[in-house]
Amino acid sequence: MNVVLWIIFLPIILFVIGTFMLGYSRKFIARIERRYGPPIQQVFYDIFKLMNKKTNISHGWMHDIAILMLLGGTLLTMYFVPVPGFHFFAQYGDMLVIMYILLIPALGMALGVGETANPNGSIGISRALMMLAGYDIPFVLTFIGFAMINHTTSMYDLMLAQQAGGIAGWGLISQPLLGIAALIALQGMLGEKPFEVMVAPHEIATGPMTEMGGKYLGIMMIQHAIGIVVELTIYINLFLGGAVNWFEYIVKLFVLFTMLLSVNAVFGRFRTDDAVRFMWKIPLPLAIIGILFIIF
Amino acid sequence: MSIVLNLLSIALAGVVLNVLFSKSKIVQKYVSLLIFAGLTYFSFVMYSQVGEHFDFPFQIAGQSIGFTITWLNYYFGIMITGITLLTVIFSLKYMEGKDGSTHYYTVLSLKTFGMLGVIFSSDLITFFVFWEIMSWSTFGLMSTGGKDAPKSAFKYFVFAITASMILMAGVVLSYSLFGSFDFAVIHDKIGSLSLPMTGFLLSIFIVSFSVESAVFPVHSWLPDGYSNTFTTFTAYLSGISTRIGIYGIILFLFGIFGIQTVDKLSIIGKINFRYVFGVFAALTMVVPTFTALYQHDAKKLIAWHSVGQGGYMLIGLASGSALGIAGGMFHVLNHMAYVVLIVFAIAAVEHRTGTTNLNKLGGLIKKMPVSYLALLFGIIGLAGLPPMNGFVSKWFIYRALILGGYPFLAIAAVIGTLGTILSVYKLIHNMFLGQLPERYNNVKEVGFSMQLPMWILMIVVLGLGIFPGAAMGLIAKIQVALGLTAVPYSLHGIQTASGQLNMLVVSAVFIGGIFVTWIIYLLGSRRKHVSQYNNYAAGNFLDKKVAYNFNYEFYAAMEHVIDPYRKKIIQRTEQGIAGLTDAVSEYIRRIYTGMINTYGIYVITAFIVTIIILKELI
Numbered sequence: 001m002n003v004v005l006w007i008i009f010l011p012i013i014l015f016v017i018g019t020f021m022l023g024y025s026r027k028f029i030a031r032i033e034r035r036y037g038p039p040i041q042q043v044f045y046d047i048f049k050l051m052n053k054k055t056n057i058s059h060g061w062m063h064d065i066a067i068l069m070l071l072g073g074t075l076l077t078m079y080f081v082p083v084p085g086f087h088f089f090a091q092y093g094d095m096l097v098i099m100y101i102l103l104i105p106a107l108g109m110a111l112g113v114g115e116t117a118n119p120n121g122s123i124g125i126s127r128a129l130m131m132l133a134g135y136d137i138p139f140v141l142t143f144i145g146f147a148m149i150n151h152t153t154s155m156y157d158l159m160l161a162q163q164a165g166g167i168a169g170w171g172l173i174s175q176p177l178l179g180i181a182a183l184i185a186l187q188g189m190l191g192e193k194p195f196e197v198m199v200a201p202h203e204i205a206t207g208p209m210t211e212m213g214g215k216y217l218g219i220m221m222i223q224h225a226i227g228i229v230v231e232l233t234i235y236i237n238l239f240l241g242g243a244v245n246w247f248e249y250i251v252k253l254f255v256l257f258t259m260l261l262s263v264n265a266v267f268g269r270f271r272t273d274d275a276v277r278f279m280w281k282i283p284l285p286l287a288i289i290g291i292l293f294i295i296f
Numbered sequence: 297m298s299i300v301l302n303l304l305s306i307a308l309a310g311v312v313l314n315v316l317f318s319k320s321k322i323v324q325k326y327v328s329l330l331i332f333a334g335l336t337y338f339s340f341v342m343y344s345q346v347g348e349h350f351d352f353p354f355q356i357a358g359q360s361i362g363f364t365i366t367w368l369n370y371y372f373g374i375m376i377t378g379i380t381l382l383t384v385i386f387s388l389k390y391m392e393g394k395d396g397s398t399h400y401y402t403v404l405s406l407k408t409f410g411m412l413g414v415i416f417s418s419d420l421i422t423f424f425v426f427w428e429i430m431s432w433s434t435f436g437l438m439s440t441g442g443k444d445a446p447k448s449a450f451k452y453f454v455f456a457i458t459a460s461m462i463l464m465a466g467v468v469l470s471y472s473l474f475g476s477f478d479f480a481v482i483h484d485k486i487g488s489l490s491l492p493m494t495g496f497l498l499s500i501f502i503v504s505f506s507v508e509s510a511v512f513p514v515h516s517w518l519p520d521g522y523s524n525t526f527t528t529f530t531a532y533l534s535g536i537s538t539r540i541g542i543y544g545i546i547l548f549l550f551g552i553f554g555i556q557t558v559d560k561l562s563i564i565g566k567i568n569f570r571y572v573f574g575v576f577a578a579l580t581m582v583v584p585t586f587t588a589l590y591q592h593d594a595k596k597l598i599a600w601h602s603v604g605q606g607g608y609m610l611i612g613l614a615s616g617s618a619l620g621i622a623g624g625m626f627h628v629l630n631h632m633a634y635v636v637l638i639v640f641a642i643a644a645v646e647h648r649t650g651t652t653n654l655n656k657l658g659g660l661i662k663k664m665p666v667s668y669l670a671l672l673f674g675i676i677g678l679a680g681l682p683p684m685n686g687f688v689s690k691w692f693i694y695r696a697l698i699l700g701g702y703p704f705l706a707i708a709a710v711i712g713t714l715g716t717i718l719s720v721y722k723l724i725h726n727m728f729l730g731q732l733p734e735r736y737n738n739v740k741e742v743g744f745s746m747q748l749p750m751w752i753l754m755i756v757v758l759g760l761g762i763f764p765g766a767a768m769g770l771i772a773k774i775q776v777a778l779g780l781t782a783v784p785y786s787l788h789g790i791q792t793a794s795g796q797l798n799m800l801v802v803s804a805v806f807i808g809g810i811f812v813t814w815i816i817y818l819l820g821s822r823r824k825h826v827s828q829y830n831n832y833a834a835g836n837f838l839d840k841k842v843a844y845n846f847n848y849e850f851y852a853a854m855e856h857v858i859d860p861y862r863k864k865i866i867q868r869t870e871q872g873i874a875g876l877t878d879a880v881s882e883y884i885r886r887i888y889t890g891m892i893n894t895y896g897i898y899v900i901t902a903f904i905v906t907i908i909i910l911k912e913l914i
Contacts, residue, residue: 011812051816056823057830062661062668062729067817068810075809076802089805092789092798096694100681101802103717107681110721111672114729115661117828119846122730126846129721130854133714140710144703153695210832215820219813272853280857291703 006086011075011226014083017250018225019043024254025261032265043225050218057213059116066112067216071223073104078230082156084243090156095143098155098234099136105223106132109208116211124207127272128191128198134279135188135195141287142178142185145294146171146238155234159242171239177290179239181283186235188279190228192264195279197272232256298350300363300416303338303373306331307412310405318402325388328401332381335408339377342370349418356421359477364418367774368551371625372415372543375632376536380408382749383532386640389745390528390647399440400526407433407532411540419477420467427463431456431508434537441526448520455517459507466500473497483552494553495561495569501548502573509541511610512579513873515603519584522602523595527646530595531639534602535632542609542628550778555616571702574614578708581607583866585715586858589722589851594642594652597723598635601678604712605631608693611705615696618781619790622771623692629767630685630760634677637753638723641671644742644750645727654723655848659732659828663739668728670750675720677757680713683803685760691797692783692790722850731828731845762803763787 023040030037058064079089080098093101106128113121147153150161162169172179188195199207212220236242236252243249270278310331317323342365351362384404391400410433413426435456438449471477473493474485486494510518518538522530549558561569581604588600609631612624644667645660646652661668677684690713697706741747760767765787772782784791788800829838838844849855887898 051820054821056820058823058825059828060662060825061665064817064823068813071813071816072806072810075812076806079805079809080802089801092796092801094695094797096691097682097797097802100687100691101806103679103681104806107676107679107717107721111724111729114725116831117659117729117731117845118831119730119844120832122725122846122850125721125725126850127853129718130851133718133854136714137707137711141703141707144698144706147698148701148703151699153698205832205834215817215823218820219816222816273856276854276857295701295703 003086003088006088007079010083010086011078014078014226014229015222017253018227018229019047021228021253021257022225025257028258028261029265032262043221047218047221050213050221051215053214053218055213056215057211058216059211062115063112063216066108066115067219069108070105070112071219071226073101073108074223074227074230076104077101078226081230081233082159082237082242083233084245084249087156090154094153095147095155095158095238096153099140099143102231103132105227109220113208113211118211120204120206120210121208123204124198124200124210127200127204127207130272130276131188131191131195131197131279134276135185135283138181138279138283138287139185139189141284141291142175142182143238145175145178145287145291148291148294149175155237159237162241163244167241170241175290175294177286177293181286181290182235182239184283185279186231187260187263188275189231190260192260194263194267194270195275196264196269197275200269228257229253298348298363299338299342299345300348300350300365300412303335303342303377303412303416304409306334306338307405307409310335311402311409314402314405324401325391328384328405329388331405332377332384332408335377335412336374336381339370339373342373346370356477357471359419359421361419361421361477363416363422365416366551367770367777368543368546369415371629371770371774372540373412375539375629376408376411376415379532379536379632379636380404382636382752383528386531386643386746386749387528389743390643391526394526399436403433403436403440404532407437407537409433411537414540415543418479420470420479420482421477424463424467428460430537430540431460434533437529437533437537438521438525441529442524444520445524448517448524452517452521455507455514459504462500462507463504466497466504469497469500479547479552483554486553486557491560494557498548498553498558498561498569502545505541505544505548506576507541509538509545509606509610510580510603511576511606512583513576513869515580515584516870518603519587519596519599522599523593527595527639527643527652530599531636531643534599534639535636538602538606539609539628539632542606542613542624545610545613546625546778549613550621550780555780559616570614570616574611574702574705577607577610577614578705579607580604580610581712582708582715585712585719586862588719589715589854589858591719592654594645594654594723594727595639597654597719598638598642601716601719602631602635604716605635605678607712608690608709611709612689612693612696615693615700615702615705617696617700618775618783619692619792620696620700621780622768622775622783623689623696625771625774626692626764626767627686627689630677630689630757633753633756633760634674634684634686637670637750637757638674638678640746640750640753641667641674642727644670644746647742647746648739649736654726656733657727657736658730658845658847659728660736660739661728662732663736664728664741666741666747666750668724670754671724671728673754673757675724677761679717679720681717683758683761683799683806685757685764688761688764688789688797688799718851718854726847726850730847731843733843734840762799764789764799 022043027037027040080093082090110125113125146158150158191198232253240252243252313327314324346365346367349364351360410426410430414430417423435449435453438452439446470482474482507514522533558569584600585604588597591597609624609627612620642652677686680686680690694706694709765785768785775782789797831838
């Protein structure tokens with residue numbers, strides 16, 4: 001019964017947290033830029049407005065299915081990532097599964113955007129995939145390091161192993177090189193500046209979102225809200241010892257997100273090849289050195 | 297009479313009938329269909345005869361030679377016959393009106409005959425003879441279907457001859473060491489051999505099979521050879537032909553030498569024979585996968601991936617754990633299903649548009665939805681994303697490498713997967729998505745006989761992804777037969793002490809997620825489909841004359857990043873090897889001086905040497 005309640009309410013809870021975090025990010029950036037910024041619940045209004053649009057333009061059946069794959073894939077990832085009090089699905093799939101189901105929404109969106117037949121969209125997808133090759137290699141390498149120390153690939157077990165050691169057991173403290181490499185990779189994973197090559201409004205007219213409007217854009221925003229929480233949760237579970245209760249969890253989410261936002265606020269955008277090169281020149285060697293420390 | 301003989305004689309009958317009816321293409325088509333349907337039926341019912349042995353009525357060097365049925369060759373047997381049947385069904389329509397179709401079914405039957413002989417043989421002589429038949433018919437397959445085909449087939453020929461000579465040396469060496477050709481006898485006597493000799497003998501066989509399975513430094517024959525021939529042959533060759541090399545490696549590594557013997561071959565510490573083998577497999581995954589990014593031809597792109605995916609199978613085998621070996625063997629089946637599906641989709645597009653050039657196609661999803669779906673299922677499998685079959689076998693391999701303590705081999709596997717995702721998106725985008733060029737406005741979906749194989753393979757790709765246990769049962773039996781530990785599998789995944797994988801739950805949650813999204817989607821007002829010219833163009837006007845598409849140099853930035861590495865490492869290595877071969881050949885060439893006197897001296901010297909050796913012996 002408990003599990004059924006979690007299955008029903010988890011997406012709603014994470015959606016609310018995610019939209020507040022997005023609202024908070026707009027406010028935070030605005031204050032750094034000495035603007036007033038929109039109210040914190042603005043993202044709710046935006047989604048409500050988009051879902052109520054009268055005209056919904058679609059370019060074909062893959063465009064429609066893509067939007068289902070996008071949010072469906074994100075919900076799938078969400079259930080497999082353990083949050084405080086709910087790790088029912090963690091026993092059916094480990095971190096390797098999570099890493100690859102994380103790519104389903106990206107693939108869905110890529111296919112849908114491809115069908116819209118807009119070159120801005122295709123360029124955005126091409127950039128997103130190149131960025132993926134940039135940040136995913138160091139990120140996965142850090143996870144491999146952790147799995148080797150703890151002899152398990154289950155995210156829940158990795159979380160428990162860290163909690164057993166107190167704050168000194170946190171991944172970021174016990175394996176600082178891996179923690180920092182993954183933090184840089186996380187910035188790329190969330191698509192924050194300086195790795196914001198995929199959206200790049202001034203260059204390619206928001207890339208994948210160019211031909212998205214109405215309920216399509218609305219569902220994309222819902223997905224973005226949930227997706228951002230899920231990605232941050234993966235980092236928290238792997239490197240910040242997870243969380244035992246929801247208070248701790250939300251505090252960790254906001255602290256981590258604020259850190260990434262502060263970097264986002266003061267940076268410009270890398271060119272795509274520079275962004276990929278950066279990922280392969282800084283976080284990747286850090287992760288490799290971290291792994292060598294583990295082996296020897 | 298043994299069922300193996302039935303199988304081989306049906307395949308041989310296929311060759312003979314195709315030669316007899318070479319005048320009538322219609323008869324050839326339906327005779328081949330009948331032959332391969334029969335072969336598929338017989339290979340499936342072989343299930344009850346596993347363990348049976350058959351000897352030829354004659355002997356060679358006092359040794360009886362013949363065939364045997366084990367779980368391993370049953371597994372490969374059903375793959376060979378099944379995929380050949382699907383290829384023939386697909387070819388019925390595809391080959392209509394093409395040159396060289398008389399030759400087509402004959403070589404296909406001969407190749408199947410050779411492959412079946414190789415996998416069922418129980419001794420080195422039979423193995424070698426059928427191996428030769430197989431190599432020659434591969435040459436036959438590659439040399440048809442295009443103007444560049446004979447040239448690239450010749451490249452294969454040079455590699456294959458070298459590999460065969462090495463294999464021959466291995467056969468002779470084992471006979472002189474063990475006094476027998478029989479696999480079982482060699483397996484029993486292998487323990488008494490000194491370790492350096494065991495390593496040498498194993499290296500000979502592995503190097504020979506590496507050529508056939510296109511392991512990194514000796515892979516260069518494959519991409520050209522596979523992509524210049526008929527597209528259906530590309531499917532057949534990448535799907536199963538290359539994997540006979542993997543069969544050889546499994547047979548020799550685990551069946552004949554045995555994992556205990558192989559593990560004794562240590563170099564320093566953890567660096568043992570398997571690890572060195574694993575490093576080559578890792579290079580095979582990474583280098584060809586990133587070369588595929590550069591390709592502008594759909595067939596060539598997939599041919600490079602078919603090299604790269606071989607690396608996953610080998611690295612799984614090299615990991616040496618039950619999970620990794622199961623992953624490697626399972627990946628052979630999975631790869632066959634999705635790669636053939638992908639190439640069939642490409643062939644369908646080629647059939648309708650006449651090109652496989654990725655810069656000229658686009659937007660075909662509106663005209664050929666079934667082929668698009670086939671390609672989509674195939675690329676999700678190839679990229680190794682759930683819920684398709686490629687994910688399950690790759691999951692086994694990653695997990696085996698991580699928990700076995702091979703982090704750098706594991707990361708090579710991950711790099712390979714990311715490179716794969718990049719290039720398969722380019723493939724599907726440039727063919728089916730984006731703007732539809734005006735000249736393809738009248739293109740239609742392919743007919744039923746071409747759709748049928750695609751639907752079957754789509755079911756296999758998705759079915760094995762959700763219910764991997766359907767194939768794992770057979771693989772567990774093979775593992776037990778080879779003296780390895782079997783993987784604790786269930787119908788929908790695996791279950792070990794340190795965690796489980798349940799693909800059924802993953803797929804069900806995914807479908808649930810899609811369902812919830814669908815309800816949210818229905819909450820909004822109805823969508824309206826618009827034409828591709830009704831599009832954002834920064835205030836400009838779009839019409840039929842405007843090419844508004846992004847497909848040329850799809851990953852220019854990525855190429856910019858990896859070009860220096862490619863130039864530094866790969867090209868210099870290749871140039872080094874080429875230079876070395878040149879220099880050695882130059883010295884060998886000097887033997888042929890062109891003067892009759894020198895040749896006379898050679899003959900006399902050879903005569904004297906022979907006499908001395910003979911005297912020593914007698």
